[in-house]
Amino acid sequence: MTDVKTKDAKDIWARDFDYISVKRDGHILEITIDRADRYNALHGGAHQELHDIFDGYEQDPDLWVAIITGAGDKAFCSGNDLKATSEGQDIEPASSGFGGLTDRWGREKPVIAAVNGVAMGGGCEIVLASDIAVADAHAKFALPEVKVGLFAAAGGVQRLTRQIGRKAAMELILTGRAITADRACELGIINRVASEGETAMDIAREIAKEITMVSPTAVRASKRVLNALEEDIERLPEAFAGNTAEFDVVLKSNDGKEGVKAFVEKRAPNWTNS
Template identity: 45%
Template sequence: MGFATVTQDGAILTVTIDRQERLNALHSPAHFELSGIFDTFERDPGLRVAIVTGAGQKAFCAGNDLKFQAEGGTLERPATGFAGLTKRIGRTKPIIAAINGLAFGGGFETVLSCDLAIAAPFSRFCLPEVNRGLVPMVALHLLPRQLPMKVAKSLLLTGVEFGAEEALRWGLINEISEADSLMSVARQWADRIVSASPVAVATSMDIIERGLANPDITAGFNTEYDSFKRLQASDDFIEGPRAFAMKRKPQWR
């Protein structure tokens, strides 16, 4: 039985977590299934952007399936982490979260691991782990990089729940969209990315990640990036300025 559905429209892949009976909470088999989906996405040269969302109108992903764990289910996860995303290093293609309800625990960490995020107005976010004697290991690293430290600690140390308006104000999501237009808005963001040079997008993804890993910004400026060398050697590096000068759309190769 599959725990996610996958659809492709041109260069855009939509991945829908589908465990509605558990508010799209994930268990070990679902993590491995999603990891395989995103492995394929990363390898497929015809795919440029992925959108990940949850089935139904209640939850994006309610986190770890504690019922499965209580029933004696395995806690094993792939090296790529929760949902096959939270520990996936070296991605070259953007992933957009379309949040349609609860994003708790690992579901919230999945949002933090995506590159862009759009949320329905009724979406709720929470890292409740400290109230269960646990800690959100991924969020402990990601959230302080995405929020002012005191805001990050207020969420991590209390497990307080908050909504889409707060998420937007803090910069955790890019936009709030009504539920009936959520996927079309996510698609608009994806289309904007698809219209850009795939080599330039991959280069940007690489340098952003490497720059965040190096606190010395001067060293970052002076680093020689293999991805940038590949961009300079690509047809896109010539095609972009040429198309601009000729006042036409670029033909990326």
């Protein structure tokens, strides 16, 4: 008898997605955010497709490792689609968080981020939520939400602080400053930077292939142990719950509205501290 979850996982790969492309290569799943004209920014529809794809990945026993990247060579993911926001479109992520990944607790299968360009806001938070991250030399990383009156509410504040330390994280979080791929590697945000003649996807595929050559059972066990070793791991969902309330406050504030409006109108925001 076919397991229902396994059957559903198989069925999803027959779907035609509007905003995301997927490719299976043996035990490897390649996921590409396919909105290059919007710098691979995400809105409600794209979030839902990524949610469904990561659900399928987790449930499919034939898939052992996933790679996520962006279409083109300019952007991995530039975060929320603020133009869609200004037009009143739905940009809300699914229950699994930004890009279907940032609130997906207890993942037992590895996700590799191949950063092929700018990773801003939620895009950077996808990188922080991945297990392994590699980048092209021209990639940039930032949590610039404060520049538009918002804050990194998809785990960026927590994960960045845990991964690189409080003071280094605070400098990036409070200024919204962008950093280079080399600096991101120095800080520990990513594992490697592509050398001349190779790409982030080349490296990601190489690592993914290595992972498929070892025991998938041992990989999942290692992931479970590493997750359990994370300090206060059980309290992280509670910490993230506070993000929703705080994000709602800033989104409804005058500064929050002004920041998004100024971004769309391509002008400097006029902050009123209200």
